Amino acid sequence: MNYLSATELVELYRRKEASPVEVMTDYIQQYNKVNPSLNAFSFTFFEQALAKASKAEQAYASGQAGALEGLAIAIKDETYIEGQETTNGSRLLQGDVATSTDPVAERLIAAGGIVHGRTTTPEFSTAAVTWSDLWGVSRSPWNPEVTCGGSSGGSAIAVASGMTAFANGTDIGGSVRIPAAFCGLYGYKPAHGWVPEIAPYNIDPYCHHGLLARTLDDIQLGYQVIRGPHQGDLHSFVPRPQEADIVSLKDVKVGVSEDLGFYSVEQDVRRCLRQAVGELTQAGVVATDITLDWDEQVIETAKVHQRANMGLYLAQRWNRPENRAHMTSYLRQYLDNAEAVTAKKILEANLYLCHMWQSLSQVFAQHDVLICPTLCTTQVPADFDYSRHQIEVDGQIVDPNKGWFMTYPFNTLGQCPVLTMPVGECDNGIPGSVQIVGRPYQEQAVFAVARQLSRTLSADFYHTRFPAFDSITRAAV
Numbered sequence: 001m002n003y004l005s006a007t008e009l010v011e012l013y014r015r016k017e018a019s020p021v022e023v024m025t026d027y028i029q030q031y032n033k034v035n036p037s038l039n040a041f042s043f044t045f046f047e048q049a050l051a052k053a054s055k056a057e058q059a060y061a062s063g064q065a066g067a068l069e070g071l072a073i074a075i076k077d078e079t080y081i082e083g084q085e086t087t088n089g090s091r092l093l094q095g096d097v098a099t100s101t102d103p104v105a106e107r108l109i110a111a112g113g114i115v116h117g118r119t120t121t122p123e124f125s126t127a128a129v130t131w132s133d134l135w136g137v138s139r140s141p142w143n144p145e146v147t148c149g150g151s152s153g154g155s156a157i158a159v160a161s162g163m164t165a166f167a168n169g170t171d172i173g174g175s176v177r178i179p180a181a182f183c184g185l186y187g188y189k190p191a192h193g194w195v196p197e198i199a200p201y202n203i204d205p206y207c208h209h210g211l212l213a214r215t216l217d218d219i220q221l222g223y224q225v226i227r228g229p230h231q232g233d234l235h236s237f238v239p240r241p242q243e244a245d246i247v248s249l250k251d252v253k254v255g256v257s258e259d260l261g262f263y264s265v266e267q268d269v270r271r272c273l274r275q276a277v278g279e280l281t282q283a284g285v286v287a288t289d290i291t292l293d294w295d296e297q298v299i300e301t302a303k304v305h306q307r308a309n310m311g312l313y314l315a316q317r318w319n320r321p322e323n324r325a326h327m328t329s330y331l332r333q334y335l336d337n338a339e340a341v342t343a344k345k346i347l348e349a350n351l352y353l354c355h356m357w358q359s360l361s362q363v364f365a366q367h368d369v370l371i372c373p374t375l376c377t378t379q380v381p382a383d384f385d386y387s388r389h390q391i392e393v394d395g396q397i398v399d400p401n402k403g404w405f406m407t408y409p410f411n412t413l414g415q416c417p418v419l420t421m422p423v424g425e426c427d428n429g430i431p432g433s434v435q436i437v438g439r440p441y442q443e444q445a446v447f448a449v450a451r452q453l454s455r456t457l458s459a460d461f462y463h464t465r466f467p468a469f470d471s472i473t474r475a476a477v
Contacts, residue, residue, distance in 0.1 A: 002026035006071050006165040007217040013060050013070055020053040020060075020070030020114075027072050027116065030162045038148075039138040040157035041117040042077045042087060049116035056112060067225055069112030074158040074167035077118040077135075078125055078151075079105050080198070089123040089132035091326045092318060103196040103230045104168055104209045111225045119154030119167060123327065124314055126334045128178050128405055129384045130154060133328050139382045140182045143429040147380045149179035152212065156183035159212050166213040166222055172201075172310060173302060174374075174407025176210040177420035177435060181374035181405075184422045184431035186219045186450075187212045191441045192414040193238030195223075196230030203235060204309050206302075206411040216421070216454045220447070243444040249452055252445050254280060254287040255367035260406055261294035261359075264393040266377045272424035272432025273373050279456045280371075280449065290367065293359040294409070297352045299399055302408040304341060304349040311338025333387040353412050360413060368445040370437040374420045376404045378430035407435065415440035419450050423457045 001023045004012070012018035028046050035041055049072065056070030075081060078088045080098035087093045101109070109115065123132045130138040130153025138153045140146045141161040148157045152169030156179030159167050169176040171189045180187025189208045201207040211222045229237045246252060256277050258270050277287050311334060318327075319335040327335075363370055377393045384391070386400040393404055402408060410418045417438045424432035434453075438446040 002030050002162040003214075005215045005218050006068070006213065007215065007221050009071060009165060010068070010221070013056070014065065016060065020056040021050060023070075024049055024053040024072055024114070024116065027163050031117075034141070034161050035163065037139070037144060038141055038157050038161060039136055040119055040154040040161070040163060041074070042089075042120050042135050042154065043085065044117040046116060049114050052114045056114065059112065066110070066112030068108060068222070071113050071165040072116045073108050073113040074117050074119045074155055074164040075105055075108075075115050076121055076152050076155050076168055076170065078121050078170060079168060081105050081115065084118065086118075087134060088125065089121045089134055090331075091134045092323055094134065102198050103232060104226045107226050108168065108222070116164065117158070119152070119158055121152065121154060122150045123331045125151035125170065125172070125175060127151060127330050127386065128174065128402075129380065129382070130179070131383055137382050140430060142184060142431060145382060146378060146428060146430055147182060147382045147384055149182035151175040153179045156180055156185055156187075156212050159183070159214060160185055166211060166218050169210055169212050170197075170201075171208045171210050171407075171411065172204070172206050173306060173402070173411050174405055176208070176212060177374050177407045177418065178405050180212050180420045181433035182378065182430060185212050185214060186216055186422075187420040188219050188223060189410070189418045190223070190227065191238075191417045191443070193235045194227050194240070196228075196233035196236035198232065200313060201310070202233040205414040206305060206309070208411070208414065216447070216450050219419070238441070241441055243442055246444055246448045248284075249448060250284045250286070252285055252369070252448060253367045254285055254449060255290035255363045255370045256287050257290055257292060257370065257372045260298075260372055260409060261292035262296055262298070263376050263403075263406055264396040264398055265373060266379070266394050266426075268426040269373050269375060269377065269432065272426065273371070273434055275432070276371065276423040276434050276453055276457060279453060283452050283456070285449070285452065287371075288367070290363050290370070292363065294356060298356065298409050298412070299402045301349040301352045301356070302402060302412055303337070304345045305412065307334075307338040308341045308346050311335065312341070315339050330385055330387040356409065357413055364439045368439065368442075369449055371449070372435050372437070373406055374433040374435045376406060378426045378428055380404060410435070410437055417441070417443040417446055419446050421450055421453060423453060
């Protein structure tokens with residue numbers, strides 16, 4: 001039961017053909033089986049979760065069940081829930097108990113979701129892998145030698161390995177989509193302002209709150225709950241524009257890029273992208289290779305922005321001599337780089353953002369969506385440290401911080417909705433993955449293309465691969 005989709009479970013609960021208590025018990029059993037080797041959770045609340053599952057059964061019996069009633073939901077150990085310890089993967093925050101609840105967690109809980117655990121994240125979410133000195137190394141269920149991605153890595157593991165129905169994540173440079181890719185999941189980054197966030201992250205157009213799930217239906221189920229204005233977030237009052245209904249996929253034009261103009265990309269990653277494009281063209285979708293006038297300034301633009309916003313915010317609070325001995329190596333480097341940002345660098349980054357949009361807007365003048373890889377390579381060790389290690393992609397040494405994934409350009413252009421989904425398999429057993437990027441505040445075409453691919457490439461992604469998946473997790477244990 002623990003591998004059934006959230007959408008399937010809700011229907012079974014409504015028909016009284018499955019029990020929230022029974023399924024929660026299955027999640028707990030799966031946790032005991034695989035979490036010791038995969039390391040998805042920092043905290044668990046299993047006794048309370050079983051009690052809440054029992055109340056969910058009563059809610060279904062009385063006809064008062066919420067949209068997510070009885071579903072186990074894993075919440076990232078960055079998102080505040082009042083009364084729960086929130087460490088953000090840092091020894092500096094051990095014992096720090098939240099006094100309020102973030103809007104997304106508030107809405108998931110109000111809809112009947114049961115938070116049965118908090119998931120691991122790199123320290124202060126400042127890495128695209130998930131390990132910390134506090135919680136240790138987290139690993140992809142498909143190949144435990146490989147990272148699960150970050151920063152919402154524990155959330156991705158929990159969903160992919162059947163320890164929860166779905167999970168939340170936050171995304172300021174790809175922190176939903178990168179773990180989704182490494183763990184074979186759907187991960188959605190909505191357009192900025194459509195899902196509320198807490199201050200000061202809500203005023204950062206790079207920053208988004210999203211979801212990770214095993215199916216597209218589950219993404220849409222949870223998204224209906226978390227989106228919409230919230231009084232605590234001024235930016236969440238962005239109006240939702242009217243979108244014309246997509247009658248046929250033949251009306252959707254897809255632009256295709258293997259490298260977004262400048263990335264080194266492994267051949268197995270390119271193969272998975274081409275497999276997805278082939279499936280779309282067979283379905284009648286018009287897909288055309290496009291060219292973007294982008295270069296490695298894309299990397300510098302994202303670095304400068306993140307350092308000047310989240311980086312300086314963290315540095316002012318934590319970058320003091322008495323704290324540094326308690327920090328991970330990558331956080332120390334991150335905070336030092338943040339304090340070195342200049343006004344000139346910020347201006348240059350903002351001007352290059354304008355160039356990026358000018359180039360992408362020409363693509364969107366002729367295409368409804370852009371499809372590209374999520375990752376440049378899946379060959380990233382679980383304990384990778386960008387402050388100390390190098391990484392090679394397709395024979396080229398690339399920037400160890402941001403040169404091996406392709407998500408953050410669409411945080412720079414944060415008004416574009418982006419869905420990551422699994423397609424195919426890479427050479428090391430990690431699922432292949434693509435990003436489907438929509439025009440600003442236009443998501444209908446994104447979901448339409450994803451729906452078509454889900455029917456062909458990933459309709460049975462888990463069901464057909466469970467035996468191999470289970471053998472990998474058992475071997476890791």
